[in-house]
Amino acid sequence: MNMVNLTIDGIKVNVPSSYTILEAARHAGIKIPTLCFLKGVNEVGACRICLVEVVGGRSLVASCVNPVAEGMEVMTNSPRVRATRRSTLELILSDHNKDCLACIRNGNCELQNLCELYAIRENRFQGVRSPSIIDSKSASIIRDSSKCILCGRCVAACQKQEIGVLSFLNRGFNTSVGPAFDISMADAPCIYCGQCIIACPVGALHEREEIELVWAAIHDPEKHVVVQVAPAVRAAIGEEFGLPIGTRSTGKMFAALRRLGFDKVYDTNFGADLTIMEEGTELLNRIKNGGKLPMITSCSPGWIRFAEFYYPDFLDNLSTCKSPHQMEGAIIKTYYAQRKGIDPKNIYVVSVMPCTSKKTEAAREEMINEKTGLRDVDAVLTTRELARMIKQAGIDFVKLPDEGPDMDMMGEYTGAAVIFGATGGVMEAALRTVADILEEDDLPEFEYTTVRGVDQGIKEAEIVVAGLKIRVAVAHSTAAARKLLDAIRAGTVPEYHFIEIMGCSGGCVCGGGQPQVSASDLMDIDLRTLRAQALYEEDSLMTKRKSHKNADVEALYKNFLGEPNGHLSHELLHTHYRAREIYPDSVLDE
Amino acid sequence: MAIIVKTLTQDEKKQKLAEVLSQHGAEGRQGLIQVLQEAQNIYGYLPLEVQREIAFGLGVSVAEVYGVVSFYSFFSTKPKGEYMISVCLGTACYVKGAQAILEKVETELGIKSGECTDDMKFSINPCRCIGACGLAPVMMINDDVYGRLTADKIPAILAKYKEA
Ligand code: SF4
Ligand code: SF4
Ligand code: SF4
Ligand code: FES
Ligand code: FES
Numbered sequence: 001m002n003m004v005n006l007t008i009d010g011i012k013v014n015v016p017s018s019y020t021i022l023e024a025a026r027h028a029g030i031k032i033p034t035l036c037f038l039k040g041v042n043e044v045g046a047c048r049i050c051l052v053e054v055v056g057g058r059s060l061v062a063s064c065v066n067p068v069a070e071g072m073e074v075m076t077n078s079p080r081v082r083a084t085r086r087s088t089l090e091l092i093l094s095d096h097n098k099d100c101l102a103c104i105r106n107g108n109c110e111l112q113n114l115c116e117l118y119a120i121r122e123n124r125f126q127g128v129r130s131p132s133i134i135d136s137k138s139a140s141i142i143r144d145s146s147k148c149i150l151c152g153r154c155v156a157a158c159q160k161q162e163i164g165v166l167s168f169l170n171r172g173f174n175t176s177v178g179p180a181f182d183i184s185m186a187d188a189p190c191i192y193c194g195q196c197i198i199a200c201p202v203g204a205l206h207e208r209e210e211i212e213l214v215w216a217a218i219h220d221p222e223k224h225v226v227v228q229v230a231p232a233v234r235a236a237i238g239e240e241f242g243l244p245i246g247t248r249s250t251g252k253m254f255a256a257l258r259r260l261g262f263d264k265v266y267d268t269n270f271g272a273d274l275t276i277m278e279e280g281t282e283l284l285n286r287i288k289n290g291g292k293l294p295m296i297t298s299c300s301p302g303w304i305r306f307a308e309f310y311y312p313d314f315l316d317n318l319s320t321c322k323s324p325h326q327m328e329g330a331i332i333k334t335y336y337a338q339r340k341g342i343d344p345k346n347i348y349v350v351s352v353m354p355c356t357s358k359k360t361e362a363a364r365e366e367m368i369n370e371k372t373g374l375r376d377v378d379a380v381l382t383t384r385e386l387a388r389m390i391k392q393a394g395i396d397f398v399k400l401p402d403e404g405p406d407m408d409m410m411g412e413y414t415g416a417a418v419i420f421g422a423t424g425g426v427m428e429a430a431l432r433t434v435a436d437i438l439e440e441d442d443l444p445e446f447e448y449t450t451v452r453g454v455d456q457g458i459k460e461a462e463i464v465v466a467g468l469k470i471r472v473a474v475a476h477s478t479a480a481a482r483k484l485l486d487a488i489r490a491g492t493v494p495e496y497h498f499i500e501i502m503g504c505s506g507g508c509v510c511g512g513g514q515p516q517v518s519a520s521d522l523m524d525i526d527l528r529t530l531r532a533q534a535l536y537e538e539d540s541l542m543t544k545r546k547s548h549k550n551a552d553v554e555a556l557y558k559n560f561l562g563e564p565n566g567h568l569s570h571e572l573l574h575t576h577y578r579a580r581e582i583y584p585d586s587v588l589d590e
Numbered sequence: 591m592a593i594i595v596k597t598l599t600q601d602e603k604k605q606k607l608a609e610v611l612s613q614h615g616a617e618g619r620q621g622l623i624q625v626l627q628e629a630q631n632i633y634g635y636l637p638l639e640v641q642r643e644i645a646f647g648l649g650v651s652v653a654e655v656y657g658v659v660s661f662y663s664f665f666s667t668k669p670k671g672e673y674m675i676s677v678c679l680g681t682a683c684y685v686k687g688a689q690a691i692l693e694k695v696e697t698e699l700g701i702k703s704g705e706c707t708d709d710m711k712f713s714i715n716p717c718r719c720i721g722a723c724g725l726a727p728v729m730m731i732n733d734d735v736y737g738r739l740t741a742d743k744i745p746a747i748l749a750k751y752k753e754a
Contacts, residue, residue, distance in 0.1 A: 164651025170660045180656035181638055583652050588638040
């Protein structure tokens with residue numbers, strides 16, 4: 001590696017020549033402020049907040065995009081730098097809705113933090129403000145242009161997903177960021193993955209909050225409120241309470257849910273084990289009976305919307321299985337309701353999810369029970385919303401004891417379910433079960449590590465069980481999905497039997513509903529790997545690590561469903577999809 | 591430009607756009623500005639459906655196409671009339687009462703600035719200094735320049751084009 005020597009604020013540093021000044025400064029223990037910079041996503045040098053002075057240079061340079069050079073002398077905190085950064089910040093603020101008190105990012109906003117850092121004590125530039133547009137038409141995402149600082153991070157994040165719903169629009173003072181033709185995100189071909197929310201440094205993009213609905217249900221004596229929580233949530237919720245990234249907070253999470261006053265606390269992992277029973281059976285049936293292959297997983301509603309909009313020719317390849325929390329919701333309102341003697345009308349199911357797309361999924365008409373007219377899931381909270389509720393309730397999360405889910409009827413879960421939250425997890429869980437079924441054995445080797453990890457967007461493996469060769473592929477992020485599906489269309493990849501696709505890079509652990517990590521903290525870590533480790537750790541600690549070993553799931557089949565893919569399963573646990581037109585005339589004509 | 595607008599049927603326009611797209615399709619993003627210009631020559635402006643077709647044809651996102659269209663004032667998303675009325679709102683004209691001229695044109699034609707009459711005959715666009723400040727306030731109808739305007743002169747000027 002080519003190394004160069006330079007000094008930053010008088011400190012000598014020796015760094016690779018590929019480093020930017022920003023990276024070199026970090027190396028020297030100096031934190032240069034940034035706003036538009038988001039490593040690997042948006043590296044465009046647009047906001048000018050990261051300016052530094054290079055001795056001998058005429059103008060200040062943006063440290064996030066300018067590389068180091070031998071002998072360079074950099075000043076990151078000279079009077080000129082300080083004054084310029086301050087005015088840049090003040091100019092951003094001059095067209096900003098400074099209503100921090102009522103803002104969803106209050107206390108967790110990169111702009112607010114900079115104002116604190118630079119001791120902005122007055123509104124120096126006051127003038128005309130851009131019109132404020134609040135787009136709240138979708139069930140998942142709300143956009144508030146009055147908070148937008150035009151950093152472009154969301155535009156880049158959506159482009160990285162290779163979806164491209166957002167763009168810079170108009171120019172000069174009228175510049176804004178939003179969907180084409182200034183339509184609502186609900187009318188754009190947006191999959192609600194929420195990667196734009198994760199990228200946004202301020203409160204301009206956020207989830208539609210359902211916290212008040214959930215509080216109301218909890219305090220309604222008529223309602224029996226059942227909460228279920230997805231695997232990925234435990235891998236990240238600790239971050240909201242100052243715990244290090246990658247902390248596994250399973251026990252505290254369950255304790256917190258119980259203290260919030262839910263009547264029943266379950267883990268969506270039960271639904272994940274159930275999903276494996278249904279999906280594994282579906283796969284074997286398709287292989288045996290010449291059904292449509294490759295079969296593609298259907299757990300990620302972001303991916304489902306992506307397929308419906310952009311790859312409708314693959315809809316028959318999708319497993320008909322509902323996603324785990326929808327299955328679990330459907331079972332709670334039937335089997336659980338019957339056994340507990342509760343009228344399903346009075347049951348309120350809350351899913352805590354790492355995902356913003358699940359909010360829209362839960363509202364789909366396909367997710368309403370045809371007989372009762374009831375939704376499988378009544379409210380979906382993101383990990384961030386759950387953290388807010390815990391804070392509102394005054395619960396000291398870090399001091400909570402470790403607890404587990406309620407252990408009656410639907411409490412058990414296996415390690416196979418836990419890893420659903422990481423890319424490759426659903427595939428691995430399915431293989432653990434499918435291999436045992438085919439071999440009619442309890443195989444001692446069941447860790448399929450080739451499908452784990454984030455180094456590649458697409459992972460492939462071929463396994464031989466009971467003489468049957470099964471070729472599988474795993475794709476995470478819609479960009480990777482696009483690449484894989486294009487290759488399948490073109491016939492340039494082998495014929496796979498089974499494919500796992502997750503809408504978000506890294507899988508659900510980095511879903512759009514997870515805690516936002518600042519661009520500065522993201523410079524040194526791979527969030528996807530750290531959070532996934534928490535899940536693989538939990539898996540390794542479980543005594544049962546294969547979905548078909550779940551005794552509660554077994555009992556569910558024995559006492560209620562009959563067999564996997566049976567009649568009742570189809571009614572409650574399976575669904576169908578529909579092609580969606582992108583930018584249809586009806587939207588353009590509005 | 592105006593002539594093409596008049597003579598091509600919708601189907602012919604579609605056909606022409608398809609030709610342009612097949613010619614530039616492989617260029618992707620690089621071909622965008624060129625294709626938008628040619629499409630605007632065909633249609634006289636860039637209807638949203640046309641922007642959508644261009645995005646699909648070049649394999650770029652619709653949002654990106656609209657981003658470019660809305661950035662350059664050269665591109666228009668509103669139809670242009672056979673006669674384009676540009677009322678100068680530059681400083682000299684503004685001082686001499688251009689706003690009243692613009693308002694008079696708007697009321698005479700029953701459309702707002704940026705819009706086009708239903709018969710596609712007139713559209714109004716405000717513009718910046720056209721370099722005839724000595725004649726302020728000024729307006730142009732296609733290539734004809736009218737200076738030292740007062741609001742009461744407007745009906746007679748428009749009448750000439752209405753009959754044409
Ligand atoms: S986006 Fe940040 S600075 Fe703006 S109102 Fe919200 S918290 Fe305050
Ligand atoms: S939710 Fe996903 S698809 Fe929609 S705008 Fe954001 S990044 Fe793009
Ligand atoms: S919405 Fe957020 S991420 Fe997107 S440009 Fe505005 S401030 Fe940046
Ligand atoms: S220009 Fe460097 S962070 Fe924006
Ligand atoms: S300002 Fe109108 S022509 Fe110069």
